[in-house]
Amino acid sequence: MKFINVILLLFLSLILPTTSTGQVKSIGLPDIKNYKRTEYKGGTQNWNIDQDKNGNLYFANNSGLIKFDGATWYKYSLPNGEAIRSLKIDATGRIFVGGNNEFGYFESNNKGALKYTSLSKLIDKKANTNINLIWRIHLYNGEIIFQSFTKVFFYKNNKVRSIDAPNKFQFSFLVNNKLYFQDKVLGILEYRNNKLVALKGTEVFNDKEIWSVFPLPNNRLLLATLEKGLFVTDGKTVQPWETEANDFIRKNSSLGGCIIRNKFIILNSVLNGFIVCDLNGKIVQHLNRQKGLQNNTILTSFVDNKNNLWLGLDNGITFVNENSPFTFFDYSYNIGTVYSSVLHNGILYVATNQGLFYHTWNKPFKDEPFNRIEGTIAQAWNVQIINNTLLCASNSGALVIKDNKVSKVLDNKGYFGFKAIPNHENYFIGESYNGFSIFRKDANGIEYVNQVEGFDEITNTFETELDQNYLWLKKDPYLYQMTLSDDLKRFESIKKHTQIAQTHKGINSIQVINKKIYFQVKNHFYRFSREQEAFFEDVKMTTLFKNTPQINTVIEDSNGNLWYGFNESLGVLFKDKTGAFTKKEAPFSNLAGNLVNNYISVNTIDPNNIFIGLTDGLTHYDSKISEKFITKPKAFIESFSFPNDTILIGNLRAVTDNEITLPYSSNHVKFTFSSPTYENQEKLLYSYKLEPFDDNWRNWSTVAIKEYTNLREGNYTMKIRAKNSYGVISDINEVAFKIAPPWYRHFIAYLIYFLLVIGAIYITSNRVQSKIRKNKYYETIxxxxxxxxxxxxxxxxxxxxxxxxxxxxxxxxxxxxxxxxxxxxxxxxxxxxxxxxxxxxxxxxxxxxxxxxxxxxxxxxxxxxxxxxxxxxxxxxxxxxxxxxxxxHFEFLKRLKEKYPTISPRELDLSTYLLMNMSTKEIAEIMNISGGGVELARYRLRKKLGLNKKENLIGFLMSI
Incomplete structure (x- = not known):
């Protein structure tokens, strides 16, 4: 039997490093998200973590209970304002917490807000004064168990009983459905049949502070102590666990940990972050402050429902995306923007904007920074293997790399890359900043031969390919078809193409697939026929990319997989042994926006080791890791509020049949949304629709808030859905509500209106009839x-x-x-x-x-x-x-007298004679005066009438 166990252990030791690394990766850093206390508005220290069925995270914090739903942080305090050191959530969603001389539970009310219920009040007053600090809470056999240094409290059916510590408790542990307590004198005690039973041989831990206990194969237990390291017990003997993990803990102390996927143990340290080890104690991963954590003291760790890791730190909270096939090499590994990578003679080379870097390629991969090759501080565009020689195309020129240094500078001009020349063995062409150059490899190594004459434009592109007849260069808006002379000294002909097909304008990319050059435009792939001097479509290749988004780049890797770029994202068609292709896009959506546009770099070493260049480093992708991490997200209406009140707070409100009715004065409503999705939160999208107000779903957006104003009365349903970074859409979550009509449009108001109308019609009818009778009487009158x-x-x-x-x-x-x-x-x-x-x-x-x-x-x-x-x-x-x-002339004389009252009778006579157009002599005879007297009378009359010398007197009189 022992022999079989040994064989089993050997087998596990052989397979675990390969299978486990497919789950917790030892190469690179996982995606890490740090939350500072300024974000969660709580205390610095976080002592315990748990998660509810909706996916919300809860943290036992120095300032109380912290809740996080992916969008909003909430804080709830104990009545005494003390710190919370322990928490545990049961199946009903109650959040049991413990602090100093206080324990109880939080439960959501009908609005979703958490309300606290104290259980310590159920204890008699004498026992209540000696509760002490509640460090651990367990769900065991239908009871909620609260453990302090002095007592253990058991809560069930709203009753609390307790057991005193034989001497003094340290911590308690629930392992394999067995409950253990550490006593300072008796060692480890097991709780059986409502009694504490001491385990033989465990007194050895009396001088050690045990923080966690983990199950191991063959009914063994692994015990992590604060300062003495790791120990293994089979129930009879206790021995140190002599492994890499133990060496780490002895140096850095342990604050417990947790198990992930039942295959890996996460060990928290005081001084140096945390490690992930397999069940044999081999360290798979080590993260600390230098590798992205905001603090080196890990107080607690927790694995969420998606097998990702949460850390409660001495100062802050950290999320580690362990459930991803991607890990990263960023600034902590000394590399910046990556344009190319290649594996050569057991060394991984990376061309970056800061030069050419290298890292030994070992198994296991050594977790250490990349080193820069001396003399390559300038921009390195490409690193390639040509004729078994490592070449670097950089801003400093064409460089030969040997023994991790620049052994030769072939040309001082800047270069973008190199291509082997068909039918010219040992010759290759380099694409420089101002044209093309020829290089040759001979017995003395690689030598610069000449500049190719006839084309000296700046290309600034890697989209150059050669076949047996032409060099093809894509330089927007043209595709150059160039013929090299036999002596490779010049281009004999250069032809420009603005489009390769009548139905599709332009050209998107050039690529070599299966040793053939393809020209791609809008997902249609063409080849060139020299015999017909024309482009023709490859229907088979076009069909292969029929259901992909519009692509801009296609790269064939060493395994025949086809990688394509689109919309700043990446996808791949994996090729199997039969030659069939399988499309994958979702896993790479998290890289969207971080890829180097127009310089996508994919280096496939094997299916477990694929390197992709990023704007801020290099990512390692393991295609063999299961895609079960891509799950359907959940969407919640985080809050539903209107002026002066909030109906929903968080996503804990129980679903009821009670209809939510708002007064018409509160027809200005506001919704916020959340989704407990913690991977790539910045790429989480929401879409919503208020029925019947909105006819269609709103466009996807990162905005998690929506307001509606001046809604009319009626029944409404707010629907929300979320889409995670992998493009998976959640189920629809909704809340129904009703806006009551204003009092003047209420049913009762309409009834009153109806009665008033009837009454008005009746009264009006009677009045009309009476009016008709009166009208008939008055009509007769x-x-x-x-x-x-x-x-x-x-x-x-x-x-x-x-x-x-x-x-x-x-x-x-x-x-x-x-x-x-x-x-x-x-x-x-x-x-x-x-x-x-x-x-x-x-x-x-x-x-x-x-x-x-x-x-x-x-x-x-x-x-x-x-x-x-x-x-x-x-x-x-x-x-x-x-x-x-x-x-x-009576009327004339009357008008003249009225207009000029002071006129004399004699002047009236004169005016009459003048009106009759009598001569001066006739007037003199009639008036019995001389001619001079007439003139004098005329002068006086003109003066009395107010006429000047130029005005005609007779005309004036005629106008009166």
Whole structure:
């Protein structure tokens, strides 16, 4: 039986290093995320860690209980404000905690917030004063066990019982469903049938402080002590565990640890981080402050539900992604941006922006920094093996590397890379900063031959390939097809192509696959036919990449796998023994954004060792590690709040049938989202939809918050889903709620509105009927009134008509009178003229000498003279003329008097005569004044009327 056990151990020792390294890798550093106390808003020290069924992490912290759901940190304190040193979560989600003289549990309320319930109050007052510090909590046989230095408390069915320590407890351990306690005098005690039973031979640990106990094969136990190292016991004997792990613990002290995948033991140290060892004590991994941890003192470690590691530090919290096929060589290994890598003579060489570095390739891989090859401080673009010679293409020139140093500088110009020339054995061509150069290998080594004439442009690209006939160079926007001369001294012909297919413009990449040159554009692969002088599509190769995103680079590795770049990410078509390909993209999504664009480097040593260049170092990929680490994430509505209240806090709210109803005044709602996904949190995406407000899912975004304002009343469902960095989408999580209508749109309000409308219709109908009756009465009265008014109006109109007739008659008579007056004025003027003539005759008669006349003639002459004088003296035409003139121009005189009240009657007469366009002489005769008097009167009238010399007096009078 012992022989079989030995064989089994030997077998395990042989297979564990290979299989285990497929799980916890010994090459490179895992992805590490440090959380400082400024982030989680707690104390420095974290003593214990556990995880609930939703994936939330809980930390026993100096300032209380810290909860982390991947998006938000929460802190909960004990009533006494003391530190929490231990915690454990049961199947119901209750979080049992212990501190100084206090223990109990946190449980979520209906909003998801954690509320504390003290269990120490269930103890009688005497025992309650001697609780001491609760260091460990265990779930054992349906009981919750709290262990302090002085007592053990057992909680079940809301009752607490206790057992006193025989002397003084140190710590307790639950291993293989057995509960152990360390007593300072009796050694290790096992709890059986409600009693503590001492194990023989364990008194040897009385001077040692045991922090953890781990199970080993063959019913053995591994005990980790604080300062004395590691020990193994089979229940009968105790021996030191003489392994690499024990040597490490003896130097750095141990604060316990945990087991991962039942294959590896994680040992926390006080002075130097932690180690991961296999079940034989061989160290697989060692991480400390120099390798990414923020503190070297590991107080506790915990493996989460995805086999990743959480560390509670003396100052902070750290997440270590152990469940990944990727590990990294970063600045702690002395390397920067990686453009190329190659394995040569048992040494791994890496071309970086800081020069060429190397690291011995051993199994196991030595965890030590890379060394720079002297003389390669400048940018190194490529490192290659040409004719079994290691060449470095760098900013310093074309370099030959031998014995980890620059043995020869072939050319001082900067180079991007080298290619062997078909049909020219021992010759190869180098792509420099300004064209191409030829090199030759002979018995004396590699020599620079010449610069190839005919092309001296800066290429700045690795996309150069050679076949038996041409050198192909892609330099946007052209593809150069160049023919080398037989003596390799010049390009005999250079042809430019802007596109290689009529249906697809441009060209995306050049690559050699299965020793053939392919030209790729939008995932369509073409080759060149020299016979037809044309490009033709390789349908088989195009079909192979049919279901991949649009690629920009394709690299065939040493195993025939096809690596392709797209959208700053990477994918691969793994080739199996039958030649079939299997696509993988999800694992590499975590590298998105860290790859070196246009200089993707993949170095496949074997399926377990693949190196990929990054902008901040080198990553190691083990393709044989299972992809079970790619799991479906969970999405939660972290909080649901509205003004003055929060309905959900965290993701612990129990699902109930109670409908969430918000008042209309709180129709401004806010949601935050979370997903307990801790790998590559920065690449976690959310998509949400509020039904029926949103018709479609919102675009994926890292934003984990959404607000909606002024929502109308109705039923709503908020749906959320998450997508992790591997592109896996979670199930939909949702919360339903209802927004009540405002009081004026409530059902009762509408009922009241209906009743009011009915009442209004009834009242209105009655009032309308009454109004109709009144209207009919008033209509009759009104019709009578209108009839009387109409009759009166007719009479009035008849009277007015009669008056109008009378007026017309009067006006007609007046017009006749005016006409007669005008006629009389005219006649009077004629008489005046006649009198003027007669007066003239009289004056002429006076001039006749009557003495010369005979008596008869003289008598007749005197008789005639007397008759004429009598006629002139008895004629009253002047007075009639004045009267008639006033009658004719009455309205004019009235308007003139009203406008100029100070005008005199004499001036009124003058104005009338002027209006009638009489001459000065006529006016003088009528007014019986001289001509000068008329002019003086005219001057005075102009002055009274306010006229200047230029204004026409008669025209002014006519305008009045």
């Amino acid at each position: 009104e019709q009578r009134r209108l009839y009387l008014e109409k009759e009166s109006k007719i009479r009035h109109e008849q009277h007015e008509l009669e008056k109008e007739i009378e007026k017309l008659k009067s006006d007609k008579l007046q017009i006749k009178i005016l006409a007669k007056d005008k006629e009389l004025v005219s006649n009077s003027l004629q008489v005046v003229k006649k009198n003027k003539v007669l007066n003239g005759i009289i004056h002429k008669l006076k001039d006749i000498d009557t003495n010369i006349l005979d008596d008869t003639t003289k008598f007749e002459f005197n008789k005639l003279h007397r008759s004429i004088v009598k006629e002139v003296n008895t004629d009253k035409s002047w007075k009639d003329l004045e009267k008639h003139i006033k009658n004719v």
